[in-house]
Amino acid sequence: MPPAIDTKAKRNRLAKRREPYWHKLVLGGFIGYRVGAKGGSWIARYRSEDGKQHYKSLELPAHLPQNEYDVATGEAKKWFDNQNLGFRAKPGTVDEAADNYIEYLEQKKGKASAKDAKGRIKLHILPEFADIPLDRLKLQQVRKWFHSFVVVGSDEQVRK
Numbered sequence: 001m002p003p004a005i006d007t008k009a010k011r012n013r014l015a016k017r018r019e020p021y022w023h024k025l026v027l028g029g030f031i032g033y034r035v036g037a038k039g040g041s042w043i044a045r046y047r048s049e050d051g052k053q054h055y056k057s058l059e060l061p062a063h064l065p066q067n068e069y070d071v072a073t074g075e076a077k078k079w080f081d082n083q084n085l086g087f088r089a090k091p092g093t094v095d096e097a098a099d100n101y102i103e104y105l106e107q108k109k110g111k112a113s114a115k116d117a118k119g120r121i122k123l124h125i126l127p128e129f130a131d132i133p134l135d136r137l138k139l140q141q142v143r144k145w146f147h148s149f150v151v152v153g154s155d156e157q158v159r160k
Helices: 010-012 068-084 094-108 112-131 137-149 155-159
Strands: 019-025 029-036 039-047 055-060
Touching: 019 068, 029 068, 039 068, 055 068, 094 112, 112 137
Parallel strands: none
Antiparallel strands: 019 029, 029 039, 039 055
16 A cells, blocks of 8 residues: 555655655546655646656645645646646747637637737737746736836826
């Protein structure tokens, strides 16, 4: 029987090793706990329909609730759901997301709406963020960009 990783006490008794201790969550989906010199880390493993194994290191919030196992399994299940829906393990760039959004608008709202959004995105968003991977986009970057549109000056200067 594989060692249990669902409680902190059980994880503390595990021997340090590179290979994670795995626990099956869903068909083809496992959560693993790797015990290292500086503590432990959580990993999700998923076997796709083509038989390939995919791994993802789970980055949990700094301030965890009572049971970090529940948080880790929740994050792993979200990732498994994304894999089942055909999403990529690695997110694309802002440019790719913008293209997907424009396609969506064209299908749902029409060509005029998509054309308007494409012009605005091309003018304002892509020059700043086009090649940035979505998982690397920071809130501070977006806020700085957003506040760059604020015009400073007297009412008359702003009007002109």
